[in-house]
Amino acid sequence: MESPSTEAPLDPSTLPTWRSSMVAAGLGVLLFAFLIWQVVVRGPFIAWDWQFHYYVDAHHPIGWEKVFLDIVASVTGERMFTIPMVGGTALYVAWKQGGPGSLWKIGTRRPVLAVLAGLATIASIGYGTKFGLGRTGPHHNMDVLHAGGQAFPSGHAANTFFTGFFILCLLFAHGGLRPNVTTLRKLIPVVGVIVAVAGALMSWLDYHWLSDIPGGWLLGFIACMVALSVLRAPRRERERAPAS
Secondary structure (H helix, E strand, O other), rough: OOOOOOOOOOOHHHHHHHHHHHHHHHHHHHHHHHHHEEEEEEEOOOOOOHHHHHHHHHHOOOOOHHHHHHHHHHHHOOOHHHHHHHHHHHHHHHHHHOOOOHOOOOHHHHHHHHHHHHHHHHHHHHHHHHHHHHOOOOOHOOOOOOOOOOOOOHHHHHHHHHHHHHHHHHHHHHOOOOHHHHHHHHHHHHHHHHHHHHHHHHHHHOOOOHHOOOOOOOHHHHHHHHHHOOEEEEEEEEOOOOOO
């Protein structure tokens, strides 16, 4: 005999909507603009960059340790790894939600469209900021703007944040495959640790200034909120209609 579920029934009136995700994305954009301003005016946000650079430069890993850390940093943040992870999850969720041939149906393409919206957000805002600021990285031993650099924000940090947390959303958040608040809350700290470690590695290996990392995390958060808005957007009648 199956034990009764301990998960309380969800009250539709308390569930997050696409509007709440868009509001969160908008607030994230405002904060991101503030961080850009801090980089431009050399504000307190970047005050620890040089001190941290001097420290890691004196304790830089070498040999097999560096090779291993480079591999970890690449797997957790390089697009050649993160896009297949989040894209594959979206395809799986779309297939499970709609059955065979579901990817050709408008309603069940939402997970894939949501991932594309998130990736487009990272690319447009991220590269626009990178090329607009042109900030050099710490390995150049100079912090200069409009010098052809691409340091701020960290694309690796943005990719890791978006990939880890949006996979959780696709699987367990409202609008995902199997919404489960308890499971979601248990896994958020796990993904948070992975995101933190991956971001720390990019600074520890001297590929990014310390301030580039939270900038990347914030960009990943904005992308997550945009993707969630697409995932939770109101469905049109032809999306709701059952297959004939």
